[in-house]
Amino acid sequence: MTGPLLSLPLIPLPLRLPPIEGEGFPSYLDRIVAQLPLPVALTVLLYRLGLQESERGAEARAHTGVSLSAQQLRNAAFTLRLPEERLRAMLLTHFDGVAVDFRGLDPDDPDSARRVGLREWAYLVGSHYCPACLAEDQAWRLAWRLPFSFACVRHGALLRDTCPRCGRRAGNLREEYGGGPAYATQKRQPGFCMNPPATGEAGVGRGARFCGQDLTAVPGLSLRRAPRLLKTQARLDAALEARHDPVSGLPALAFFQALRSLCALLLYVAEPGDLGPLPPKVLDAFGRHVEERQHRLAQRQSERRPQGGRSGPLMRFYGATPTSAALMAALLPWAAEALTPAQPGTLNVPELAERLRPLVERLRARGQGHLRMVAKDFNFQGPLLDAFHAVLSGRAGFDHRLGLLSPYAPARRAYDFTVDDVPALLWEDEFRAHFAPLFEDSDLGERTSRAVCSLALVRLSALLPWEAACAALELPATYACGACNKAMGVLSSAQTEEAFARALHGLAARLEAQPARANYRARREALRDLRAVAVTARELSLAGSFVNPGKAAARHQHSAAFVWEQITGGDWRGAPAMREREKRTASAGELYGRFLDEKLPALRPFLLEQAAALAAGVDPGHPRLTRGLES
Known part of the structure; x- marks a missing residue:
């Protein structure tokens, strides 16, 4: 279907209602219908907007408020007397390329929305809500349909995610109808829950009524004494608005994808003590998740077949979007802090590796058989992937003892020279003056020792594991697991690690200060x-x-x-x-x-x-x- 076939011409509405800043499209339509002088069903408005083919409830549009085709956008903008740009900002696709990647979404194909909903962390059905905001203007904010919105900074409160009366997901959208509006043929009541009543309370046919809970009266959880959470939410809100996170230096989409990966990893392996100070109710939400996770792990273990190779139901925390605002409030502060470098503006991979290390070690202790697949399972990219590989390769151990995170690194940052500035075999004079005595009692040859020193020097300039350093200097890959490991063992046994680190950082500082350097790669x-x-x-x-x-x-x-x-x-x-x-x-x-x-x-x-x-x-x-x- 390429769009609804209208039997009536489009006519601008007599009522022109200004949208509330940040309001979502379904909320705006509800408020229009509620303020019309005569009782009008939402399906009538959708039909008059050119968004469905008749006024019947069965024709209600699936995934309301997610996206519109170009023609539907023009029709709706004309009828509502709004600029298309203003209307476009009320759709969930407003966050495409910012917090989510909606590539493959086709407004005329409901199945494409389902596929995107399974892939991305966004609420195509349902929403969080702030009772205080609804009490002020009855407008549901578009950002509440993202799991990255867990608090209202203006009211200093945790968002709610369900109706306390019916127990269903808030948002007045029916999951069984593909995200279409609930009770679309009945008069809308903004600020009230229009979900089906609790099980056993629903009427039948024309007598069916919605829940009717006044959501503006739902008590909230104040976060005024939890500035860490409000500071995190303010940072996420700013990144959504600016489409860039100045703290990490990442574009918004990369920032939110990294947050998602870290949150998924926390869901999989973290314990309550890992997450930092949290309000009791928020910590309880994560504690319940841990209990459920332990139950599922035990279930996997009990269903493991000794010879069948099966391990029970899989745990898919990356794909499943968390719907609990309290659970996200437990995860996102730690995740955002992990993406906060000591020097704002550029993520520091060694710092990030140190923050990931306890979680990776717990994965290792759990007996994870395919630890290196974790990066793929949780979609680590960019600096996050580099940090994860650093932990696995043992590079962070080198960094901590001798490298960029050691006490011998004055600024604890990468030195300002590149791989191109380092020869494959360390300069002969430098080696004999500062490094040769450290290896004189070993059976490492001079050429091998010089190569190891060059590889170590490279790791002060570029965040590379031994294997990648070998590739950068065009040395055999066997040096990574052979000569380098042996050399580190020699230094450790001889208790000369400190002398090596001082010599290495001294050389790095001298090389950094050189106004002109040879380009060995070009040579x-x-x-x-x-x-x-x-x-x-x-x-x-x-x-x-x-x-x-x-x-x-x-x-x-x-x-x-x-x-x-x-x-x-x-x-x-x-x-x-x-x-x-x-x-x-x-x-x-x-x-x-x-x-x-x-x-x-x-x-x-x-x-x-x-x-x-x-x-x-x-x-x-x-x-x-x-x-x-x-x-």
Whole structure:
């Protein structure tokens, strides 16, 4: 269906009722019908607006107030005598791209709304409410249809989510009718519950009456003594309005998606003591959730089949939208505080990792078989995903002992240099002056130790685990679980972790202060085809001593590997020339060592001259070689 087929022309209403700021579309229609001079059913108004094909209650529109097609929006705006933009702001799609992602929603396809409702955290049916707000103007706020609205900042009160008389979800929308208006053929009573009465009290047919509870008289829970909750709600309201959260620096959609992921994780694994100070009734709501969760976990365990591989009913906290305002009031303050960096404006991944760590450890203690799937299950993205991976990879442990969260990091922030500024093997002079003594009693070779130091330095500039640091420096991935772990063990056993941390942070500070730095990534990229450096008999004779020239091809390749090392600061085994030789012989290392011992002493000046000329061409901003930081 592309839209209702009108049998009557559209006529502007004689009553022009100004919408209340922030009011939702169903609430606005209810107030219009209630103020018309003659009794008119809501279905009549919907028909006159061009939103349904007849005045029959069975034709009432599903998912009222969620979205309208372009034609329906024009029809309704014309009849209500409102600008289309004002009307659009009253629909739940107003929050599309802000707090929810409504991609795939088709106003003419009720099934699409159902699918989106299963995917997103929004109330397509039902709403929270503030009794004090309803008492003032009888208007239901659009934001109450988001689980991120749990309190009314203006009245300092927790929102309500059910009618105390009928016990049903508030909002005057019928779930069994796909979110269509309840009792749409009866006169509307704004501020009153129009849900079906409690079970056993409903009438039949034309005699059926709605609940009728005066929602403006429902007692609320004051949060005046809970400023933490009101501060959180004010921040969420501001992010909805500005479409950006200045505290975390995230766009609104990324901010609310991160909040959703954190809330879902708390629902799955948190205990009441994790959530910080909360009012007793709010804490009770979370306590009831924990009891239910424990029951379901026990049920899963009891239904586990030893050989069938089944584990009972799944616990899907990410997909299921919480409908309790008190439960969300328990979760959102912690989640918002987790997304509050020490320096407002940019999330700090190490800080976020430390906040996630207790929850991740509890997941680990629970015996979670697929811990790394948690990121997918709870849709971790951006900095939240980086922080989660940091906890799992052990990177945060490094950060806490030696890295950015250690006492040796003056500002506890990433240093202002990049992966590109670090060679794959630490500068030789820096290593021998500050790091070599720390590894002298180990069986780690100098090249391996220099590589570990470079990887550790990278982790002070970019928030990477060992594996990603290896990839960034183009070192073998086996260094992450082999050399790096072994080196950390050596430092721990020798009780030299403190000395290593001081040396590492001192080097990071000196590198950060360098006005010009070599770009080692650019150098490696520019020299990917450097497979030979011609060294003729003339150069050998000019070296001033007799050197057996050997085979020209091998001499050219070994010379290219040495020049590549000097320019890129890399391991000779990664040189393009040596990768070619390794395809033909298993003794490449032995032959290169012989070249260094027998031919390099005489050729060094010539090859260093060649290396300097190449460096000037591939990295003109810093045309120096790599022996030391300031060489």
